[in-house]
Amino acid sequence: MDPGRNYQANHPLTEQEKKQQQFRLFQESLPKVSQLAFQMLLNEIVPQAMAVENELNDLNSLEQTGDRTSAVEGERKGEGEAENIPINDLSLQEKEVSSYNTNLKIQPSHKLIMELAELEDEEKYNNILKRLRNIGFEMGKKMCEMLVFSNNPNLHFKEMDLLLIMKFICRDVWKQLYEKPIDNLKTNHRGTFYLIDYNYKPIQAFSLSEEAPAKELKMVEPFLEIPLGLIKGVLASLGYSPEEVICISSFVDKPADDRPKYGFPKGVSFHVQVNMKPK
Amino acid sequence: MPQYFAIIGTRDNPIYEAEFPSISGKNSIGFPRDLKELNPFILHAALDIIEDLQWQMNPNSGGVTTGGYFGTGGNSNSNSNLSVNNSNSSGVGFLRNRSNNNNNMENCYLGKVDHFYGLSITAYLTYGGMKFVMIHGTTGDLGGSAGGNISGDDVGGNASKSAVQIDDNALKLFYQEVHELYIKTLMNPFYRLNDPITTPAFDKRVRALARKHIVTSK
Amino acid sequence: MSRSRSSTTTQSRSLKVTGEEIWKNKTEKINTELFALTYGALVAQLFEDYDNDYSLINERLFSMGYNIGVRLIEDFLARTALPRCEDMVRTSEVISKCAFKIFLNITPHVTNWSNNKDSFSLIIEDNPLSEFVELPMNAKKQIWYSNVLCGVLKGALEMVQLDCDVWFVADILKGDPQTELKIKLNKILKDEIPIGDD
Numbered sequence: 033m034d035p036g037r038n039y040q041a042n043h044p045l046t047e048q049e050k051k052q053q054q055f056r057l058f059q060e061s062l063p064k065v066s067q068l069a070f071q072m073l074l075n076e077i078v079p080q081a082m083a084v085e086n087e088l089n090d091l092n093s094l095e096q097t098g099d100r101t102s103a104v105e106g107e108r109k110g111e112g113e114a115e116n117i118p119i120n121d122l123s124l125q126e127k128e129v130s131s132y133n134t135n136l137k138i139q140p141s142h143k144l145i146m147e148l149a150e151l152e153d154e155e156k157y158n159n160i161l162k163r164l165r166n167i168g169f170e171m172g173k174k175m176c177e178m179l180v181f182s183n184n185p186n187l188h189f190k191e192m193d194l195l196l197i198m199k200f201i202c203r204d205v206w207k208q209l210y211e212k213p214i215d216n217l218k219t220n221h222r223g224t225f226y227l228i229d230y231n232y233k234p235i236q237a238f239s240l241s242e243e244a245p246a247k248e249l250k251m252v253e254p255f256l257e258i259p260l261g262l263i264k265g266v267l268a269s270l271g272y273s274p275e276e277v278i279c280i281s282s283f284v285d286k287p288a289d290d291r292p293k294y295g296f297p298k299g300v301s302f303h304v305q306v307n308m309k310p311k
Numbered sequence: 312m313p314q315y316f317a318i319i320g321t322r323d324n325p326i327y328e329a330e331f332p333s334i335s336g337k338n339s340i341g342f343p344r345d346l347k348e349l350n351p352f353i354l355h356a357a358l359d360i361i362e363d364l365q366w367q368m369n370p371n372s373g374g375v376t377t378g379g380y381f382g383t384g385g386n387s388n389s390n391s392n393l394s395v396n397n398s399n400s401s402g403v404g405f406l407r408n409r410s411n412n413n414n415n416m417e418n419c420y421l422g423k424v425d426h427f428y429g430l431s432i433t434a435y436l437t438y439g440g441m442k443f444v445m446i447h448g449t450t451g452d453l454g455g456s457a458g459g460n461i462s463g464d465d466v467g468g469n470a471s472k473s474a475v476q477i478d479d480n481a482l483k484l485f486y487q488e489v490h491e492l493y494i495k496t497l498m499n500p501f502y503r504l505n506d507p508i509t510t511p512a513f514d515k516r517v518r519a520l521a522r523k524h525i526v527t528s529k
Numbered sequence: 530m531s532r533s534r535s536s537t538t539t540q541s542r543s544l545k546v547t548g549e550e551i552w553k554n555k556t557e558k559i560n561t562e563l564f565a566l567t568y569g570a571l572v573a574q575l576f577e578d579y580d581n582d583y584s585l586i587n588e589r590l591f592s593m594g595y596n597i598g599v600r601l602i603e604d605f606l607a608r609t610a611l612p613r614c615e616d617m618v619r620t621s622e623v624i625s626k627c628a629f630k631i632f633l634n635i636t637p638h639v640t641n642w643s644n645n646k647d648s649f650s651l652i653i654e655d656n657p658l659s660e661f662v663e664l665p666m667n668a669k670k671q672i673w674y675s676n677v678l679c680g681v682l683k684g685a686l687e688m689v690q691l692d693c694d695v696w697f698v699a700d701i702l703k704g705d706p707q708t709e710l711k712i713k714l715n716k717i718l719k720d721e722i723p724i725g726d727d
Contacts, residue, residue: 064558065657068604069632070567072597073677077571080593084578087585133683133694138592140599163574170570174498178562180438181494208563269439498562498661500569501576501668510663 058182067211075234078254079144081163085156149251164254165261169274172205172265179204180269194272194306198225201266209262210234215299227263227302230286232256236295249283249298256281256300263304278305313341313448314525315350316517318493320505321440323358325351327508331521333448342448354444357425357432361442364421419490420483431477435486437493439504443486447477478525485524492516544622548630551608556631565660572674583671590673594680601632602685613689617714620691621649624682624712633657641711648713650698653678656708664702673697679710690718 045053151157202214210233218226235255240248260279267277283298313333318326330350332341342350425432427446435443492513496502572590579585609627614620621639629635635657641650658675673679679695686693692715699705 059560063561063634063657065561065564065634066552066632067557067559068601070559070564072601073564073567073571076593076597079596080589083592084575084589087589088578133696136588136592138595141596163578166577167570167574170500170573171567173504174500174566174570175563177439177494177497178566181491208560211557211559271440495661498566498569499663500566500573500661501663501665512663 055182071234074258075255076141077167077258078164079139079141079148081160081254082144082148082151083139084163085160089156145251145254148254149247161254161257164257165264168258168261168263169265169268170261171258172262172267173269174265175205175208175262176266176269179208194223194308195219195221197267197270198227198304201263202227205262205266223306223308225304225306227304228284228299229302230284230299231295232259232300235300238296240297252283252296253281256302259300260302263302267304267306272306276307278307279303314521315342315347315354315446315448316489316521317351317354317444318489318508319354319358319442319444322505323355324505325507326441326505327513327517329514329517329521331518331525346448350446353427353430353432353446356427357434357444357446358442360424361421361434361436361444364424365436365440420479420486422479423477433477433482435483435490437490439497441493443489445482481524485520488520488524489517492520540619541622541626544626545630545636547609547611548627548636551627551631552634555608558634561634561657562660565657565662568658568677569662576668581667583668587671587673587676590676591680591683594677594682595684596680597677598681598684598686599688601681602688605631605685606689617646617649617712620686621651621712625651628685641709643713648711650709650711653708653710656701659700659702659708662702669703673700674702675700675708682710682712686712687718692716692718 148157148160151160198217198219202217206213206229210229212231212233214227215230216226216228218228235252238248238252260281264274264277264279268274280303282301282303284301286297286299314331315328316331317328320326330341330347332339334340341347419435419437421434421436423431424434431447433445433447437443493508496508496510496513497504502508572586575586575589579589605628608631611623611627614623625637625639629637635653635655637651637653639649640652643649653675656675658677662674664672664674673696676697679697682695683693686695694713694715695710697708697710699707699709701708
């Protein structure tokens with residue numbers, strides 16, 4: 033590209049370039065929040081899914097023993113709190129304040145993540161993964177509606193086949209979420225796709241130690257459920273019902289080139305299988 | 312001309328319905344009662360036609376049942392109105408930027424898809440397969456050919472005699488703006504696809520749009 | 530360091546400038562709508578999980594916020610390099626002009642001070658979390674949709690030795706005229722709280 037070219041006077045942008053520019057300007061004009069706030073929210077969903085599962089199980093077992101109210105209150109009382117005011121003695125507003133500010137026992141994220149990785153109960157583990165996928169699914173559906181509606185020039189309604197849709201996910205969806213596209217898309221042109229992100233953003237801050245990499249990979253696995261759900265959600269929004277789509281994630285080695293090896297040492301591969309049913 | 316507007320879901324379920332009466336002087340003219348009762352049936356008949364069109368336009372869709380919608384054919388015209396500096400993020404205004412910039416919406420408007428005894432039926436398809444359908448009533452002589460003797464045979468003759476004129480441009484704008492409102496509803500985390508839309512706010516805005524785009528006083 | 534009253538407006542303005550400058554130049558951004566719909570998907574899932582037990586949902590959102598807050602504060606302090614606040618008035622300024630600005634690009638209004646200046650309200654306009662949201666009828670009375678914000682504030686303040694209570698008192702989503710949350714200082718913590726210590 034010759035920097036000296038005056039595009040407007042001599043070489044007008046092509047139709048497609050114009051659209052891309054318009055779209056870019058439009059995106060820049062949208063209201064924003066910080067990436068960090070978003071990433072932290074996204075990542076905290078995982079340990080909280082574990083906490084929710086624990087809480088639901090406690091509630092279930094308490095309900096069975098008929099002892100729910102007092103036990104839940106007991107659970108809420110923090111450790112070593114100087115003032116344990118019995119909740120019923122407070123006014124309504126004070127009750128509200130008290131219930132989360134003073135009496136809530138909050139488990140820190142890293143403990144929950146560890147607990148999840150060490151969870152042996154398969155049913156619970158699957159429940160949690162399913163919860164995460166659902167959230168990703170809803171996100172994907174809604175994101176797609178929004179992106180489609182805002183006239184992304186990369187969406188050509190004339191001929192949108194599955195490959196183009198996957199490219200849309202790799203480029204537009206991923207960029208919205210993680211500020212960079214998918215690194216590599218592979219397909220066998222028969223409904224199987226591999227979306228490879230060598231630096232999947234939400235997990236970059238995690239590191240693998242030398243000693244127990246397998247266990248630590250297990251800790252990171254649940255963080256891939258949301259993007260899996262997301263991909264399915266986007267596909268669902270574009271007409272591919274979840275029954276027709278299989279989505280699995282796996283860790284892959286980073287390519288052995290001179291890319292800086294910072295952050296999480298493994299890349300992620302999202303394997304998407306779309307069953308093309310004959311009509 | 313009174314209008315009857317409905318949003319139909321992907322399972323042919325009604326999501327939203329509204330009648331926009333026309334204003335003549337101090338009177339608000341709706342559909343006469345016997346015709347009003349027919350509106351849902353008229354709509355349903357039109358739905359078959361719309362679904363045919365849907366199928367024609369996109370035989371390769373991954374899931375017609377969930378309403379995947381692509382491949383309408385034809386070139387969309389670039390609409391170069393873009394307001395870049397509008398940072399208003401509240402309400403419909405925030406979405407308005409999008410439809411100004413939206414080429415793909417050109418393909419959603421189906422125009423007049425059917426007629427029934429002088430009533431015209433127009434439709435619009437969203438990307439997710441939601442159908443916006445409208446029955447456009449005639450004025451004045453509703454008691455005559457359209458409402459009175461409805462016999463099964465004389466459709467063609469009656470239709471051409473008193474067919475309602477459709478202002479495509481105005482209607483397209485109306486449909487597009489309702490589409491924006493619909494997307495906004497979809498973005499609500501508590502709204503599920505195919506749920507009926509019952510909020511008074513939505514109803515109010517749709518009626519305001521109808522007043523704005525569809526001139527109903529004659 | 531003593532600060533006279535006349536310098537508080539200068540301080541306040543410089544906080545505003547700091548916040549804006551960091552937002553503009555040192556913050557990676559994403560679209561608010563994406564943030565809103567992520568949070569929305571989470572809340573909707575909680576509704577399903579807890580089968581509409583709203584107090585549990587409120588608590589879960591608070592817990593989540595707390596865990597985010599205790600980590601978010603580190604990034605905040607690193608980027609703003611602000612010294613510790615000497616009183617709640619200063620704290621309120623930092624929260625409204627800097628913290629909310631650099632993370633959510635909004636500047637809530639500080640008001641409703643208590644007599645002894647240990648508690649105040651934040652009035653939040655253009656809440657990015659509640660964009661597009663309409664609460665279902667049965668949830669309206671009891672859910673504090675943005676309760677995560679209370680948790681974030683509580684966690685963050687705790688890490689700078691301020692033990693506060695943070696809670697919502699009004700929300701536009703509930704039909705109230707404005708969205709308002711209260712922050713009240715309970716005590717100043719003398720010792721560092723080790724994170725994750727049982």
